[in-house]
Amino acid sequence: MSEEPLLEVTDLKKYFPVNAGVLGRHVADVKAVDGVSFSVGKGETLGLVGESGSGKTTIGRLVLKLLPATSGKIAFEGRDISDISARQTRELRRRMQIIFQDPYGSLNPRMTIGEIVSEPLAIHGIAKGRARQERTVELLRMVGLQSSHLNRYPNEFSGGQRQRVGIARALAVEPQFIVCDEPVSALDVSIQAQVLNLLEDLRERLGLTYLFISHDLSVVRHISTRVAVLYLGKIFEIADRSALYEHPLHPYTQALLAAIPVPDPAMQGTQQRVLLSGDVPTAIAPPSGCRFHPRCPFAFDRCSVEEPAMRDAGGGHMVACHAVENGTIR
Amino acid sequence: MALLEVRNLRTTFKTEDGVVTAVNGLSFSLDAGQTLGIVGESGSGKSVTSLSIMRLIDRPGRIEAGEIFFDGRDLLKLGDEEMRRVRGHRIAMIFQDPMTSLNPVLTIGEQIAEVVRLHLGRNHREARETAIEMLRKVRIPSPEKRVDDYPHQFSGGMRQRAMIAMALSCNPQLLIADEPTTALDVTIQAQVLELMNELQRETGAAIILITHDLGVVAETCKDVLVMYGGNMVEYGSAKQIFAEPRMPYTQGLLASLPRLDAPANARLRPIPGQPPNLHRMPPGCAFAPRCAYRLDRCDQPVPVTDLGDGHSARCWRCTETLVPAGAAQ
Numbered sequence: 001m002s003e004e005p006l007l008e009v010t011d012l013k014k015y016f017p018v019n020a021g022v023l024g025r026h027v028a029d030v031k032a033v034d035g036v037s038f039s040v041g042k043g044e045t046l047g048l049v050g051e052s053g054s055g056k057t058t059i060g061r062l063v064l065k066l067l068p069a070t071s072g073k074i075a076f077e078g079r080d081i082s083d084i085s086a087r088q089t090r091e092l093r094r095r096m097q098i099i100f101q102d103p104y105g106s107l108n109p110r111m112t113i114g115e116i117v118s119e120p121l122a123i124h125g126i127a128k129g130r131a132r133q134e135r136t137v138e139l140l141r142m143v144g145l146q147s148s149h150l151n152r153y154p155n156e157f158s159g160g161q162r163q164r165v166g167i168a169r170a171l172a173v174e175p176q177f178i179v180c181d182e183p184v185s186a187l188d189v190s191i192q193a194q195v196l197n198l199l200e201d202l203r204e205r206l207g208l209t210y211l212f213i214s215h216d217l218s219v220v221r222h223i224s225t226r227v228a229v230l231y232l233g234k235i236f237e238i239a240d241r242s243a244l245y246e247h248p249l250h251p252y253t254q255a256l257l258a259a260i261p262v263p264d265p266a267m268q269g270t271q272q273r274v275l276l277s278g279d280v281p282t283a284i285a286p287p288s289g290c291r292f293h294p295r296c297p298f299a300f301d302r303c304s305v306e307e308p309a310m311r312d313a314g315g316g317h318m319v320a321c322h323a324v325e326n327g328t329i330r
Numbered sequence: 331m332a333l334l335e336v337r338n339l340r341t342t343f344k345t346e347d348g349v350v351t352a353v354n355g356l357s358f359s360l361d362a363g364q365t366l367g368i369v370g371e372s373g374s375g376k377s378v379t380s381l382s383i384m385r386l387i388d389r390p391g392r393i394e395a396g397e398i399f400f401d402g403r404d405l406l407k408l409g410d411e412e413m414r415r416v417r418g419h420r421i422a423m424i425f426q427d428p429m430t431s432l433n434p435v436l437t438i439g440e441q442i443a444e445v446v447r448l449h450l451g452r453n454h455r456e457a458r459e460t461a462i463e464m465l466r467k468v469r470i471p472s473p474e475k476r477v478d479d480y481p482h483q484f485s486g487g488m489r490q491r492a493m494i495a496m497a498l499s500c501n502p503q504l505l506i507a508d509e510p511t512t513a514l515d516v517t518i519q520a521q522v523l524e525l526m527n528e529l530q531r532e533t534g535a536a537i538i539l540i541t542h543d544l545g546v547v548a549e550t551c552k553d554v555l556v557m558y559g560g561n562m563v564e565y566g567s568a569k570q571i572f573a574e575p576r577m578p579y580t581q582g583l584l585a586s587l588p589r590l591d592a593p594a595n596a597r598l599r600p601i602p603g604q605p606p607n608l609h610r611m612p613p614g615c616a617f618a619p620r621c622a623y624r625l626d627r628c629d630q631p632v633p634v635t636d637l638g639d640g641h642s643a644r645c646w647r648c649t650e651t652l653v654p655a656g657a658a659q
Binding site for chain 2: 051052158159160161188189190191192193194196197200215217218219221222223241242245255256257258259260261262263264265266267275276277279280
């Protein structure tokens with residue numbers, strides 16, 4: 001990781017109010033993101049993994065200012081962007097963009113591919129007339145599409161091709177930073193690999209930085225330089241890819257990795273599986289202390305009382321766990 | 331004799347742009363107690379195959395040709411009433427989305443009890459007891475209380491377990507599970523797969539597991555059928571399919587997976603091109619337009635080649651050693 005992080009998030013929180021009754025009284029909060037800190041260095045890909053309800057998508061939206069944060073600080077290129085105006089936010093979007101999960105819902109069906117990809121150029125006044133046209137074609141080529149696709153509509157394309165259109169649109173403003181929110185989960189396996197390779201090529205060629213959000217640990221391992229594991233709105237562990245996958249410390253990370261089915265029948269029975277019992281609790285009333293303690297095989301008294309802080313377990317491998325801290329897990 | 335034998339199944343759907351053939355001449359058989367994984371990407375025909383076996387294809391869909399022998403009888407020749415006695419009783423099905431396949435206004439217990447009353451002729455009290463027993467079997471905590479819960483009071487994993495309880499309540503000979511864990515988180519998926527494996531050992535039911543997830547297949551199935559463009563392209567034991575795939579599509583599918591056991595920096599080798607458009611299917615091998623090894627005769631219908639040991643593939647070149655490097659884009 002380079003010295004100056006491109007993005008730095010400190011103690012970020014997002015609570016969604018729950019209203020009930022005829023008067024719509026505020027009765028509780030869904031603590032979707034509950035005090036999350038991380039940074040992304042220039043040129044790196046930070047993978048954000050977690051199960052449903054862990055807050056990974058919300059974090060992506062908060063960072064892009066698509067959602068207002070409840071509290072916390074977001075700094076981009078060293079500048080605090082937590083409280084910037086709408087106009088400044090628009091300017092910011094020339095530098096940070098997003099690729100969405102659903103290649104069907106995220107493209108306007110009434111716009112041609114050319115209109116979709118060139119719209120950001122018009123909004124930000126980047127190019128006009130012929131220059132805009134040329135730039136649009138260049139963008140399509142960059143993602144493996146052709147100029148003959150310009151006047152066609154999204155419904156004529158397959159999922160993988162649509163996702164390429166979404167990538168071209170994100171690249172139009174020449175951003176430095178892209179939030180990739182489950183960009184391949186809706187795609188078939190054979191197409192998923194095409195899009196992952198494309199994202200990697202583009203990162204290298206254009207010097208991009210990604211925040212890569214996914215529930216798929218195999219995909220995240222493939223594309224990320226560092227990985228953060230989320231659970232119920234908290235980060236449990238952040239480490240370099242190899243450290244996290246080869247030497248996971250947090251019991252949740254260990255269980256998550258063990259739960260992935262390996263596509264090799266010869267491996268059957270060789271891997272030790274830590275089966276987690278129970279379900280992910282609700283984010284309205286997360287468990288006391290460490291929010292993983294009701295499902296944790298290593299939990300002891302302290303875990304239900306005191307929330308563990310993030311600590312460096314060596315070499316920048318950050319983990320929030322009492323059992324790791326007192327040496328039960330090494 | 332095989333428990334299930336599907337012969338030349340052909341299922342079509344009428345659409346605005348003409349008739350689409352979702353399953354095109356599929357044949358396979360399944361023995362009692364066997365676990366078969368049917369793998370394929372979207373549009374490969376895997377779900378339509380399972381719905382055809384259950385005879386749940388409704389207009390504009392139609393089973394145009396073929397035979398489906400189950401326990402010696404052709405299901406396609408049964409009357410509606412007879413089929414109803416097979417469905418849910420001898421052959422049960424679990425769907426991908428437990429929320430939409432459970433009735434939201436009936437309690438979990440009522441839904442399981444209904445199946446038991448209908449097929450096994452139990453009275454209300456007995457049926458309720460069976461429901462509680464089944465919920466206990468799928469490890470729903472305090473089943474005597476949860477039996478009166480409505481589906482929305484269950485979490486996703488619990489709902490899928492309730493579906494399994496319902497499906498197994500009449501001791502079916504065949505269980506068809508269509509993407510049973512796709513909507514679940516991986517830690518919950520692991521619980522459900524473990525449970526299915528255990529119940530399979532206990533009841534001896536044959537299972538057809540339909541999925542796009544090769545990892546799930548490797549963990550649960552002894553045999554694997556790979557589908558592409560509406561038909562079988564390769565069949566074999568899980569070992570054969572994963573260790574020595576013979577059909578270029580199967581090879582490509584395995585090579586394109588990011589795997590936890592591969593070097594982290596290894597570049598993925600995707601299959602070039604797009605999945606086939608069902609409206610414009612190639613006349614011969616459906617995979618030919620994306621295949622690095624295609625020959626001229628691949629544009630004609632391709633027969634299945636028996637490779638021995640129960641392994642077979644629908645490919646002219648499945649006996650050759652193909653160099654995967656050529657497949658990389």
